[in-house]
Amino acid sequence: MKKLINEPGTVLDDALAGIAAAHPDLLAVDTVHRVITRAAAPGPGKVTLVSGGGSGHEPLHGGFVGTGMLDAACPGEVFTSPVPGQMLAAAKAVDTGAGTLFVVKNYTGDVLNFEMAAELAAEDGLLVASVLVDDDVAVRDSTWTAGRRGTGGTVFVEKIAGALAERGAPLAEVADVAGRVNAATRSFAVALTACTAPAAGKPGFALPEDEIEVGVGIHGEPGRRREKLRPAREIVADMMAAVLADRPLTAGDDVLVMVNGLGGTPLLELYVVYREVAALLAGRGVRIAGNLVGNYVTSLDMAGASISVCKVTDDLLALWRAPVHTAALRWGV
Amino acid sequence: MKKLINEPGTVLDDALAGIAAAHPDLLAVDTVHRVITRAAAPGPGKVTLVSGGGSGHEPLHGGFVGTGMLDAACPGEVFTSPVPGQMLAAAKAVDTGAGTLFVVKNYTGDVLNFEMAAELAAEDGLLVASVLVDDDVAVRDSTWTAGRRGTGGTVFVEKIAGALAERGAPLAEVADVAGRVNAATRSFAVALTACTAPAAGKPGFALPEDEIEVGVGIHGEPGRRREKLRPAREIVADMMAAVLADRPLTAGDDVLVMVNGLGGTPLLELYVVYREVAALLAGRGVRIAGNLVGNYVTSLDMAGASISVCKVTDDLLALWRAPVHTAALRWGV
Numbered sequence: 001m002k003k004l005i006n007e008p009g010t011v012l013d014d015a016l017a018g019i020a021a022a023h024p025d026l027l028a029v030d031t032v033h034r035v036i037t038r039a040a041a042p043g044p045g046k047v048t049l050v051s052g053g054g055s056g057h058e059p060l061h062g063g064f065v066g067t068g069m070l071d072a073a074c075p076g077e078v079f080t081s082p083v084p085g086q087m088l089a090a091a092k093a094v095d096t097g098a099g100t101l102f103v104v105k106n107y108t109g110d111v112l113n114f115e116m117a118a119e120l121a122a123e124d125g126l127l128v129a130s131v132l133v134d135d136d137v138a139v140r141d142s143t144w145t146a147g148r149r150g151t152g153g154t155v156f157v158e159k160i161a162g163a164l165a166e167r168g169a170p171l172a173e174v175a176d177v178a179g180r181v182n183a184a185t186r187s188f189a190v191a192l193t194a195c196t197a198p199a200a201g202k203p204g205f206a207l208p209e210d211e212i213e214v215g216v217g218i219h220g221e222p223g224r225r226r227e228k229l230r231p232a233r234e235i236v237a238d239m240m241a242a243v244l245a246d247r248p249l250t251a252g253d254d255v256l257v258m259v260n261g262l263g264g265t266p267l268l269e270l271y272v273v274y275r276e277v278a279a280l281l282a283g284r285g286v287r288i289a290g291n292l293v294g295n296y297v298t299s300l301d302m303a304g305a306s307i308s309v310c311k312v313t314d315d316l317l318a319l320w321r322a323p324v325h326t327a328a329l330r331w332g333v
Numbered sequence: 334m335k336k337l338i339n340e341p342g343t344v345l346d347d348a349l350a351g352i353a354a355a356h357p358d359l360l361a362v363d364t365v366h367r368v369i370t371r372a373a374a375p376g377p378g379k380v381t382l383v384s385g386g387g388s389g390h391e392p393l394h395g396g397f398v399g400t401g402m403l404d405a406a407c408p409g410e411v412f413t414s415p416v417p418g419q420m421l422a423a424a425k426a427v428d429t430g431a432g433t434l435f436v437v438k439n440y441t442g443d444v445l446n447f448e449m450a451a452e453l454a455a456e457d458g459l460l461v462a463s464v465l466v467d468d469d470v471a472v473r474d475s476t477w478t479a480g481r482r483g484t485g486g487t488v489f490v491e492k493i494a495g496a497l498a499e500r501g502a503p504l505a506e507v508a509d510v511a512g513r514v515n516a517a518t519r520s521f522a523v524a525l526t527a528c529t530a531p532a533a534g535k536p537g538f539a540l541p542e543d544e545i546e547v548g549v550g551i552h553g554e555p556g557r558r559r560e561k562l563r564p565a566r567e568i569v570a571d572m573m574a575a576v577l578a579d580r581p582l583t584a585g586d587d588v589l590v591m592v593n594g595l596g597g598t599p600l601l602e603l604y605v606v607y608r609e610v611a612a613l614l615a616g617r618g619v620r621i622a623g624n625l626v627g628n629y630v631t632s633l634d635m636a637g638a639s640i641s642v643c644k645v646t647d648d649l650l651a652l653w654r655a656p657v658h659t660a661a662l663r664w665g666v
């Protein structure tokens with residue numbers, strides 16, 4: 001295993017110290033509880049958004065803390081759910097009394113721990129709601145997950161719900177829009193290589209030199225099948241067919257598209273993929289009203305890409321376009 | 334070779350089509366000449382900045398075209414200089430009569446072709462100046478380069494000179510500030526793995542499983558030595574020692590720091606590296622006045638990182654902080 005780390009046991013704490021050092025005006029890091037918050041406390045009455053999950057998916061979630069998006073993130077060890085106490089500490093750190101929305105990717109550990117955190121928060125008098133993100137159409141009831149996995153769509157949920165919270169909307173409305181975004185979003189990923197978790201020291205699975213994993217999860221969970229590497233155009237056509245079979249689109253629809261690198265894929269290739277996605281949607285008369293091309297929800301050093309498509313109405317699109325200032329997404333400010 | 338491409342021969346054109354599709358409001362792509370310009374023409378009297386070089390380093394340079402940075406970029410094939418006609422087409426596409434600055438990374442092919450393009454431009458009555466970026470302290474007179482290589486420091490040069498041009502400064506001043514930034518910047522890179530160019534189909538060099546290349550170039554050119562992988566703290570100490578030996582800093586200095594991923598390195602690790610850089614500079618009383626942590630000047634899928642340090646005066650810092658709106662860097666707008 002080759003990694004730029006000090007030792008496997010300190011990766012998370014070392015990275016958190018790096019995040020704190022890199023973004024002092026934007027973020028504050030509670031190294032005891034392992035909670036990343038905005039540097040500035042939320043204003044009175046603001047509904048707050050808290051997310052978290054295993055590390056190794058950076059910039060998710062810490063890179064999405066800031067104005068117009070999350071108020072706090074709690075990172076677990078690599079590919080390991082944060083613990084309920086951490087989630088509770090995050091909620092308390094940013095609580096204004098107006099309530100907190102937990103944004104939870106659908107992995108069994110995350111779900112159970114966020115549920116327990118919500119109970120603990122309620123006992124402490126905090127108002128908490130949760131949204132479960134389960135956008136990955138590749139498989140149902142896979143490794144680590146009952147139902148569908150939560151992956152790239154999390155970015156759309158956090159951005160759009162975060163923008164609504166920033167406008168001063170009440171918790172029920174923020175939770176509702178988060179659910180709407182999740183319901184409107186579908187994702188699908190392919191892996192060209194496995195990733196290597198620092199504590200494991202070796203790749204999470206073995207993939208022959210000429211094969212790809214179709215429908216892979218963000219921890220390297222198995223997908224639908226393995227197949228020979230083919231031209232990007234054909235791979236994208238299959239990925240989009242899976243997405244559109246699950247959530248059909250019709251001519252005139254507006255969508256957000258994210259072509260997301262899994263960590264080890266050059267941006268040059270992501271643009272090749274985006275070109276195919278754009279051509280395919282244009283051919284169906286679907287308009288891409290906003291997009292992201294880059295590394296947003298990664299799997300350490302895995303080579304591969306995911307495609308996320310979110311059908312948006314005008315109100316969701318306006319929230320997507322609202323100003324955001326985080327380490328990983330920034331516009332309008 | 335596993336890549337999300339259609340075929341090696343069409344990678345650049347396919348990616349350019351993807352860039353055009355992804356950023357229609359920001360960028361325009363001349364697919365005939367392979368020139369990326371801002372979507373909006375420069376205002377009258379604006380000095381324009383043109384850069385270019387081989388592809389495979391994305392987001393450099395196309396990702397830095399936009400308000401406050403470059404006016405145009407001309408990408409060559411992967412790891413291959415663009416040709417003079419392409420550079421000339423880029424200069425002409427954005428010419429306002431006020432002059433154009435060519436930002437040239439110091440690689441022999443790039444230098445010769447930009448020199449020829451400057452001659453052709455002069456024959457056509459265009460006013461052209463050039464700045465040569467040669468920030469990499471690792472080696473002198475290496476593969477592909479006489480003198481030092483131009484690498485990560487290019488981002489600082491393009492941002493700061495771009496901001497000055499945006500303010501309406503004349504060509505001589507823009508060229509002067511670009512030269513000052515280059516003179517104030519030093520970079521050093523390590524590779525954990527080789528990268529694979531699409532046309533080559535196999536890694537550019539072989540590196541044993543427990544060794545790193547210290548002082549590597551952005552095409553995988555050899556560095557100073559190979560050594561066993563060590564903790565990030567020790568690797569960073571050596572990288573910073575090389576940088577600071579060449580350009581000493583003293584307590585009270587302000588610097589910009591970029592911790593740059595070479596394409597295959599997780600952001601988690603880049604933050605581990607940044608933490609070490611920040612601690613080392615803090616220990617010397619040097620203030621980091623601005624930073625970037627992420628993939629900015631890559632080498633396709635190479636795992637590894639570079640560190641760039643630029644000593645800034647107040648005027649350079651103000652230009653660094655000025656608004657920028659490109660695909661890869663955006664703030665203040």
